[in-house]
Structure formats: C-alpha cells, structure tokens
Amino acid sequence: TFPKRIALLGSTGSIGRQTLDVVRRFPEHFRVVAIAARSNVDLLVQQVQEFQPDLVTCFADTPEVEAKARALLPQALIGEQGLLAVATHGDADIVVAATSGLVGLMPTLAAIGAGKTIALANKETLVMAGHLVTQAAQRVGVPIYPIDSEHSAIWQCLRGEETNSIHRLLLTASGGPFRSTPLEELKSVTVKQALAHPTWSMGPKITIDSATLMNKALEVIESHWLFGVPYEKMEVVVHPESIIHSMVEFIDGSVKMQASLPSMHLPIMNALAYPERLDAAQTDFIRELRWADVASLHFESLDLERFPCFHLAVEAGKRGGTYPCVLVGADEEAVELFLAGKISYLEIAQLIEAALERHQSIEQPNVAATLDACSWARRTVRELWKKRA
Ligand code: NDP
Numbered sequence: 001t002f003p004k005r006i007a008l009l010g011s012t013g014s015i016g017r018q019t020l021d022v023v024r025r026f027p028e029h030f031r032v033v034a035i036a037a038r039s040n041v042d043l044l045v046q047q048v049q050e051f052q053p054d055l056v057t058c059f060a061d062t063p064e065v066e067a068k069a070r071a072l073l074p075q076a077l078i079g080e081q082g083l084l085a086v087a088t089h090g091d092a093d094i095v096v097a098a099t100s101g102l103v104g105l106m107p108t109l110a111a112i113g114a115g116k117t118i119a120l121a122n123k124e125t126l127v128m129a130g131h132l133v134t135q136a137a138q139r140v141g142v143p144i145y146p147i148d149s150e151h152s153a154i155w156q157c158l159r160g161e162e163t164n165s166i167h168r169l170l171l172t173a174s175g176g177p178f179r180s181t182p183l184e185e186l187k188s189v190t191v192k193q194a195l196a197h198p199t200w201s202m203g204p205k206i207t208i209d210s211a212t213l214m215n216k217a218l219e220v221i222e223s224h225w226l227f228g229v230p231y232e233k234m235e236v237v238v239h240p241e242s243i244i245h246s247m248v249e250f251i252d253g254s255v256k257m258q259a260s261l262p263s264m265h266l267p268i269m270n271a272l273a274y275p276e277r278l279d280a281a282q283t284d285f286i287r288e289l290r291w292a293d294v295a296s297l298h299f300e301s302l303d304l305e306r307f308p309c310f311h312l313a314v315e316a317g318k319r320g321g322t323y324p325c326v327l328v329g330a331d332e333e334a335v336e337l338f339l340a341g342k343i344s345y346l347e348i349a350q351l352i353e354a355a356l357e358r359h360q361s362i363e364q365p366n367v368a369a370t371l372d373a374c375s376w377a378r379r380t381v382r383e384l385w386k387k388r389a
C-alpha cells in the first residue's frame with residue numbers, strides 16, 4: 001500500500017542517490033521520512049531541501065565536516081547515533097540500507113528489531129552476519145528485499161516457486177575490466193584501469209571488488225543467506241554484456257532469467273514497490289531493452305586462476321564462523337590500500353589470503369565478535385602491509 005515511508009541510510013552514495021531518483025519520479029508512492037549520510041554535506045543540504053525529511057543525520061567523520069554540518073544543517077543530528085535513529089524512525093515503513101562497508105550492520109539489526117521492512121543494498125551486512133540478520137528477521141517476521149541486481153533477478157525468478165524446486169542459482173558476472181587482460185599484465189594494472197568498469201557505474205570500493213570478482217563471491221555468500229540455498233547449488237557464469245542479471249535453474253530443467261539494461265534504478269524500484277511494479281514510462285532512467293540492438297549475448301565459465309579473490313572468498317563463506325568477517329574487513333583494508341596507491345592489484349588477494357590464514361575463527365559469533373573479527377582483519381592487513389613496505 002502506498003505511500004510507503006522510507007528511511008534511507010547512505011543517501012549521498014551511489015545507491016542512495018538513485019533511491020532518491022526513484023522517489024522523485026513517484027511522489028504518490030513514496031515519502032522520505034529520514035536520511036543519514038557521512039561527509040557529503042553539500043549534497044545532504046540539497047536533499048533536505050528537496051525531500052524535506054523529518055529527521056536528517058550526518059555522521060561527520062572529521063571536525064571540518066562537523067562544523068560545516070552544524071552551520072548548514074542546524075536541525076541535523078550529528079555523530080554516531082545518526083544511523084540508528086534513522087533506521088528505527090517511528091514513521092518509517094521501509095529502511096533502505098545503502099551505506100558502504102561495515103557500518104550497516106548495527107542499524108540494519110536495529111531496523112529489523114523495530115519491525116521495519118528492509119531493502120538491502122549493503123552486502124557486507126549479510127556476508128559478515130548472515131546468521132544474525134536472517135535469524136532476527138525470521139524472529140520478528142520482517143522481510144528482506146534485495147537491491148543488488150543479481151539478487152533482485154533471483155528474487156524475481158523465484159516468485160511463485162517453491163524452494164525445493166530449485167536446482168541451482170546461476171549468478172552472472174560481467175568479469176570486470178580484466179576479464180581478458182593477459183595474466184602477466186595484471187601485476188601492473190593501475191587504480192584507474194581497475195576503476196573503469198565496463199558495464200556498471202558504482203562507488204569505488206565495489207568497483208574494485210568487481211574487478212577482483214570479490215564482489216561476485218560476496219554475492220554468492222549473500223545469496224546463501226537471502227535464499228537459503230546451499231553453496232553446492234550456486235554457480236557463477238561470466239556474461240560480459242550484463243543484460244541477464246542472474247538465473248534460476250529448476251529441478252525439471254527449466255531456467256528462468258531476468259533481463260534488462262544494466263541499471264540499479266530497476267532493482268531499487270522493485271524493492272521499494274514490491275509486490276507491485278512501477279511504470280518505467282514515468283522515469284527518465286529506465287531505458288527499454290531493444291533486443292535487436294543487443295544483437296548477441298555471451299556466456300563463459302569463470303577462470304579461477306585470473307580471479308584468486310573469488311575462490312578465497314567463497315571458501316571463507318563456506319567455512320563460516322568469523323571467517324566471512326575477516327574476509328570483509330581484510331578486503332576493505334586491502335582495497336583502501338590499493339586505492340591509495342600503496343599496494344599493487346595482485347597484493348589485494350595476497351593480503352586477504354594472509355589474514356584468513358592467520359585467523360582463529362569463532363563459531364556462531366555474536367555482533368561484538370563479528371565486529372571484532374573485522375577490525376582484527378583490518379589491523380592484520382595493515383601490519384602485513386607495513387612489514388612488506
Ligand atoms: P557509496 O560509497 O557510493 O555510498 C556510501 C554511502 O554511505 C554514502 O552516502 C556515505 O555518505 C554513507 N556512509 C558511509 N559511512 C557512513 C556512516 N558511518 N554514517 C552515515 N553514512 C555513511 O557506496 P554505494 O552506494 O556504491 O554502495 C552502498 C552499498 O550497496 C555497498 O555495500 C555496496 O556493496 C552495495 N551495492 C552497491 C551497488 C552500486 O551499484 N553502487 C550495487 C549493489 C550493491 P557520504 O557520501 O556522505 O560520505
């Protein structure tokens with residue numbers, strides 16, 4: 001039932017901005033009641049003027065940001081409590097979790113506790129704490145709708161189907177910018193090359209994760225939790241055009257797939273409007289898929305030697321315990337070091353592997369142990385890097 005009232009975590013990011021694009025085009029359907037951002041005060045000011053949320057919060061990671069936020073947004077809640085306040089806002093029906101990285105976990109759990117429907121973009125949350133998040137959601141009876149394009153595709157393919165009819169989930173991967181780069185050239189690829197994704201425009205962290213295929217492995221782990229499907233029943237197919245966003249193969253041999261031009265607006269629209277669908281004609285951002293223009297679609301199998309992060313990450317997911325937390329923390333730190341020009345592209349996988357090897361996992365970690373394992377991994381990667389440098 002519309003209008004739905006939205007609380008948006010990470011309004012100034014790539015997913016956050018696209019969420020607001022959708023709200024702008026469907027004013028009868030949605031109202032933004034609360035928003036949270038970290039450092040982009042200028043954009044936050046514009047968003048507040050346009051969408052007039054009842055609650056605006058800014059994490060403010062530096063004193064300069066804090067001073068600016070206090071001057072330009074005197075009504076804003078500044079500091080750490082912002083995400084939690086937005087996630088549990090009394091008027092919100094649905095919480096869009098679109099912050100990057102680890103900070104999404106606590107507010108997502110709080111939103112579930114407050115009975116909110118979750119529209120989840122932040123994959124780290126499910127990867128690190130899939131058992132905590134899914135158990136909490138089941139206990140309270142709140143649904144988690146995926147925003148990631150692959151999961152949105154699978155979610156759409158599974159409508160009206162029984163879980164025991166699933167033979168396999170087939171996640172598609174574009175293969176990123178280095179799909180066919182000669183292996184010996186991977187040593188020397190630059191940050192700029194890694195940031196040039198062939199089909200998707202996204203935030204920097206996830207773009208690097210797409211180049212290493214860490215992103216796809218995180219999506220495999222996420223699918224395990226979202227759809228309750230075991231790892232043996234998941235496969236990744238490289239599909240460079242990013243038109244088929246994922247597929248489900250059923251036990252009778254039938255395969256369903258979801259197709260559209262690459263756009264994050266569509267999965268956002270799906271998650272916000274479910275069970276209804278919104279009319280793309282009302283937007284200027286959903287382009288019609290003209291099959292004649294597509295001409296051909298390609299599929300190939302994944303080259304594990306080229307993408308060492310993929311195997312490392314899926315294994316960490318399968319082992320469970322605190323390994324997935326270490327994976328997420330180590331990857332965040334390694335990608336930051338790479339983006340800052342401090343390590344080479346191939347060292348990303350090496351540092352993550354070294355951190356996983358040194359880790360002593362805990363079974364069934366609680367929230368504190370989850371976050372501890374993440375920070376341990378970040379520290380460990382930093383120390384390993386310093387020793388090398
Ligand atoms: P961005 O880096 O573009 O945006 C992150 C957002 O989170 C920004 O609004 C940022 O604020 C905010 N933020 C970060 N830390 C805090 C904090 N402590 N308190 C409040 N706000 C904070 O990321 P993306 O939008 O690309 O990705 C978001 C999530 O969605 C990630 O987990 C990613 O993996 C996932 N995802 C993204 C896709 C995409 O196409 N971009 C596709 C599928 C999944 P500010 O900018 O003000 O600092």
Ligand code: MG
Binds near residue numbers: 148149150219
């Ligand atoms: Mg994706």
